[in-house]
Amino acid sequence: MHADSWAIKAKQLGLRSRAVFKLEEILQKTKVLKKGSNIVLDIGSAPGGWSELIKSLSPQAQIFAIDLLEMEPIEEVNFFQEDIANINSIDEIFLLKNKFDLVISDLAPNLSGIRAVDEENIFELNLLTLETASSYLKKDQGYFIMKTFQNSSLKKLRLTMEKSFQLVQTYKPAASKSKSGEIYLYGAKPL
């Protein structure tokens, strides 16, 4: 299917974003959502496609979502408009340190168009997200899905991730535009 067809399909289905299809494919392959309750942190959540998908697949999930931008409310999703860099200041989330089952991040920084600057910004944001996931996920079992890009820092990022996750895999979902260079890293704990 052509990349733009995913956007049309998302609109027809009344979904908030075509990003939903990317997470859906990764979840189908990794089977990380368990039956019953899952505590999930959705980083870079707006407009809310991923949170909505998790809610539909795992109705009992406790979902905490964070984004710089506003997000239209989703029933039973706890949304905080905040920079990920300030996540520790959100008491409701901070109280759940080491209690999350799954952390998902579709974060994308604003691009300047200057390649070296953009690569550095993406790397820094990915490192911050990785650090956040490591401290919020359960120590004994937890899963992490993070968007990144194929660039010169990818190997370094993956090696850093391998220090905290036993299994690290790369996914390029069908709904992800091939030209974008976007890919998703998946990590499973324990180490």
Ligand SMILES: C[S@@+](CC[C@H](N)C(=O)[O-])C[C@H]1O[C@@H](n2cnc3c(N)ncnc32)[C@H](O)[C@@H]1O
């Ligand atoms: C591709 S969108 C996420 C789409 C979402 N997964 C969905 O399915 O609707 C990326 C989001 O990352 C957010 N973002 C970028 N930098 C951020 C930061 N430092 N802290 C929080 N959110 C950030 C943007 O505001 C944007 O809404």
